[in-house]
Amino acid sequence: MSDTGTEAMEPRAEAAKLDESDELRGKRAEFSGYGLDEVVYLDGNSLGALHRAVPGRLAEVVEHEWGRLRIRSWDESGWWTAPERVGDRVGRLVGAAPGQVVVGDSTSVNVFKAVVAAVRIARGGGLSDTGAGPESGGGGPARDEILVDAATFPTDGYIAESAARMTGCAVRPLPAAGIPAAVGARTAAVLVNHVDYRTGRLHDLPGTTAAARAAGAPVVWDLCHSVGALPVELDAHGVDLAVGCTYKFLGGGPGSPAFLYVRRGLQPRFDSPLPGWNSHADPFAMASGYAPAEGAVRGRVGTPDILSMLALDAALDVWDGVSVESVRAKSLALTDFFLRCVAAYVPAGRAESITPAAHAERGSQVALRCPDAGDVMAELIRRGVVGDYRRPDVLRFGFAPLYTRFADAERAARVLAEVLTEARGGGAAD
Missing domain, CATH: 3.40.640.10 (Type I PLP-dependent aspartate aminotransferase-like (Major domain))
Structure with a gap:
């Protein structure tokens, strides 16, 4: 999945463009009806979202x-x-x-x-x-x-x-x-x-x-x-x-x-x-x-x-009909985009990625190290961004390409910046 032509765009506009061109975007509808649009769910690397076919089956x-x-x-x-x-x-x-x-x-x-x-x-x-x-x-x-x-x-x-x-x-x-x-x-x-x-x-x-x-x-x-x-x-x-x-x-x-x-x-x-x-x-x-x-x-x-x-x-x-290669391409694009948004939004020095930058060394999650990570994740969840926390100082964000949108990645980074800025006493983030 390429993000050609999006490099200079504002992150929200870039997310919209990437979601529009996402070949897997139709799959998200197969998970609808269970509050997936009410929160940003980035914990699919712990428990995946419910597929619509499961309750009936x-x-x-x-x-x-x-x-x-x-x-x-x-x-x-x-x-x-x-x-x-x-x-x-x-x-x-x-x-x-x-x-x-x-x-x-x-x-x-x-x-x-x-x-x-x-x-x-x-x-x-x-x-x-x-x-x-x-x-x-x-x-x-x-x-x-x-x-x-x-x-x-x-x-x-x-x-x-x-x-x-x-x-x-x-x-x-x-x-x-x-x-x-x-x-x-x-x-x-x-x-x-x-x-x-x-x-x-x-x-x-x-x-x-x-x-x-x-x-x-x-x-x-x-x-x-x-x-x-x-x-x-x-x-x-x-x-x-x-x-x-x-x-x-x-x-x-x-x-x-x-x-x-x-x-x-x-x-x-x-x-x-x-x-x-x-x-x-x-x-x-x-x-x-x-x-x-x-x-x-x-x-x-x-x-x-x-x-x-x-x-x-x-x-x-x-x-059915999904290639794992397409999933991998979107996974890398999502995690790349999230890391760019974190770099753009989060105050310098407040969060450090410990996930490899090289695609050949990266799975489908981003782990950020920050002080007070447990409190930060609790506040993120309270504001509708669900990831998870690993002691002592790691925030984990898992990206499930079948239902995670680029808009979700952008919102998660933006809310994270707000939480970290407020925790530092600097007021709301831009």
């Missing part, structure tokens, strides 16, 4: 599929296969061919499954799809380290520590940029956030994946802050394992189920630490011994959470 599921068909809906309404069917819809958005993504459980549970399975894969034959590649040769050091992005979301770190205790490994925290140089013969698994949840920094998925694979170690990518915001291309970059949530940019709703990606070639050797009846090769045999199903199904554990799964399924309808 949920009512149908509750009243007809559950209320009338009852147990028959496992077959007649397709409940049983929903984790794979919805998984394939998510897979399109992360560059995964069908049959490699399963939806279910939380991100935390899926991180645990993926990290433990990654260690077992690395120790049991490496990344060769046959399990008998050069990585499996004896005589080398034991694979006993799990490398973790040192700035990871806390749960990922907690889960990595637990996985390490289970597998006899040690966790080694490192800056994400330093992981490619650190992987080696002792690396059992790598866990990295694709986008840093605090700063919005986009980490190098292709380079990190290639370096880890060369060392025979699987990487588990946490895609929570990138799925639905930018192209990921898991298959194209040879990613082995990935997880992510669906309640942010995908708009699945609070607590909507997460997803797990397992590269097709590794699926026969994906050894889940949580073998449940839903991932059994013959679940209704009720056998006392566990035999894993073929394919991505072995990433399942227990009974699928149908209500939230089908709410997500309805929310994904908004993505």
Whole structure:
């Protein structure tokens, strides 16, 4: 998305021009009716806005599929296969061919499954799809380290520590940029956030994946802050394992189920630490011994959470006919424009961006550091600009390109300037 010809325009006029030329502008109407026009909502990187299709679909599921068909809906309404069917819809958005993504459980549970399975894969034959590649040769050091992005979301770190205790490994925290140089013969698994949840920094998925694979170690990518915001291309970059949530940019709703990606070639050797009846090769045999199903199904554990799964399924309808590349182009244009507005409106020295300026290093949020950030965000919300706050001093603004307008970005920067100017005792901003 280009802003050619807008450089010298006043920000409000520039916003209007950019909104008029936005190829995704029609998508916002699919989120209307729930107060989206009453506030500037820039917290879609925490909880996405409600899509209009979801309430009606949920009512149908509750009243007809559950209320009338009852147990028959496992077959007649397709409940049983929903984790794979919805998984394939998510897979399109992360560059995964069908049959490699399963939806279910939380991100935390899926991180645990993926990290433990990654260690077992690395120790049991490496990344060769046959399990008998050069990585499996004896005589080398034991694979006993799990490398973790040192700035990871806390749960990922907690889960990595637990996985390490289970597998006899040690966790080694490192800056994400330093992981490619650190992987080696002792690396059992790598866990990295694709986008840093605090700063919005986009980490190098292709380079990190290639370096880890060369060392025979699987990487588990946490895609929570990138799925639905930018192209990921898991298959194209040879990613082995990935997880992510669906309640942010995908708009699945609070607590909507997460997803797990397992590269097709590794699926026969994906050894889940949580073998449940839903991932059994013959679940209704009720056998006392566990035999894993073929394919991505072995990433399942227990009974699928149908209500939230089908709410997500309805929310994904908004993505029909939308290219992730168009979403990425608008995301970058929105964040660029917001940063320009902040520079134009906010008093010098009152807020500092800690989000990378380079497009190749930026997700779909802008994080600003400022004193009294908690009080500032509370006042912004009171005035109708909803972002969020991360202690001790970070304001986060998430830009969901399917419904966020350039006018929203301009208004948010203008209100932020008013709040910061008044807090300094300087009166109203221009």
